Ligand SMILES: Nc1ncnc2c1ncn2[C@@H]1O[C@H](COP(=O)(O)OP(=O)(O)O)[C@@H](O)[C@H]1O
């Protein structure tokens with residue numbers, strides 16, 4: 271049983287190792303052929319970047335920054351989830367809102383989240399205090415896809431489910447709990463997952479631009495590397511940002527989605 | 540064997556009050572203006588409690604429309620529908636099981652909605668699952684069941700609603716002949732055990748004759764009642780028995796004649 275589980279994890283993981291291997295190979299190749307910046311700085315290789323991550327950890331910069339960023343991501347994402355869900359529910363429940371807000375949401379979703387950074391910096395980043403501005407950018411970046419996910423999840427509930435609920439005389443909370451929410455759940459989770467991707471991107475844009483030396487996050491390490499033209503630091507920060515994005519998806523969202531779909535017989539067990 | 544009878548004379552108003560289900564001049568028009576479709580025109584029908592009535596007709600003649608009107612899922616354009624007792628239970632052509640629930644959970648859903656307490660619920664679900672032969676599959680999910688088992692589960696769920704009236708919309712149409720035959724036997728037995736009143740819609744003449752106390756033939760565009768037959772063949776019936784084949788043949792002849800004269804009465 272235990273061995274089985276291990277084998278399963280291994281067989282699920284190897285394509286990913288392969289993909290990472292290919293990526294690192296291409297990177298190393300660029301280093302070997304001697305890619306340089308115009309200022310004659312050689313491109314650091316994967317080994318240098320990983321070494322730099324170790325160094326940043328050693329001097330006590332990496333983990334505070336990582337936790338700072340994760341905290342912002344978590345708080346911002348939860349706020350975006352709440353707002354996106356409320357807006358999505360309102361649009362689904364009130365037909366008048368659907369026509370107007372529906373298309374507005376699609377527009378907001380396609381708006382690059384950096385666009386929100388200047389206004390957030392001017393209005394919300396007061397006296398070195400950047401948290402509100404960062405949350406604002408994350409929320410604006412992530413909530414439209416969560417609301418849109420909920421909307422399309424509701425629209426894709428099969429009409430027969432509505433008929434069934436009515437023929438059983440379900441109404442009020444029972445109608446939503448037993449039928450509509452449960453039927454819409456996979457679509458909603460897909461929206462949550464996409465919302466995470468958007469909030470992670472928005473957070474990086476915000477951290478990179480609204481710098482703060484007091485509460486540096488991963489984005490500020492990246493910005494710091496740029497201003498010092500410290501290429502290993504830049505690549506170390508990029509690598510960390512990529513790793514966190516993948517890890518959150520793989521640890522939280524992907525299993526959640528897979529479990530849901532498997533129980534419904536929508537993916538092979 | 541066949542008593543082809545027209546509507547009973549209007550003298551019998553007292554008897555009309557005794558009927559369990561009464562449809563009086565039911566008409567349903569979809570859309571309006573030039574693009575409107577008259578799905579049903581002046582359909583009148585009475586069912587006694589405990590009766591098994593099969594509504595027979597080619598596809599498009601308004602059978603599903605009729606059932607959803609009786610189920611209260613849609614409104615009549617004119618006419619009245621009266622049911623002596625509460626909300627009917629419905630079985631759709633597709634099993635319509637909720638894929639995120641186990642068989643047991645699907646069956647107990649109507650009771651959950653109506654707040655039946657846990658003990659009574661468990662007891663009743665076990666009883667129903669045994670009745671439809673799914674007790675060993677209680678913890679399976681719908682996607683793990685065969686087509687016939689899914690319809691059994693849907694039947695158990697419909698019975699769990701504790702409605703005296705059961706509406707069935709071509710529930711076995713998608714099943715293979717062997718499975719269908721088995722489900723006919725089971726449905727016949729369950730009907731006799733429970734004494735439900737059943738309206739069973741089908742486009743299969745033999746199925747109608749095999750199951751029904753009465754067969755109501757409908758003609759399409761607009762959907763109307765063409766003729767009714769009382770089926771007085773002893774139960775349980777065999778699909779290929781002489782009596783079933785005989786009456787099925789007679790109804791098929793009538794159906795063909797109707798098609799030639801374009802459904803005109
Ligand atoms: N919601 C609807 N809107 C418009 N026309 C409909 C609708 N439902 C059914 N019809 C029409 O009513 C007629 C009867 O349909 P239906 O009751 O589904 O027939 P059956 O179940 O006997 O095959 C058909 O001509 C169909 O096109």
Ligand SMILES: [Mg+2]
Pocket residue numbers: 602603604708
């Ligand atoms: Mg139909």
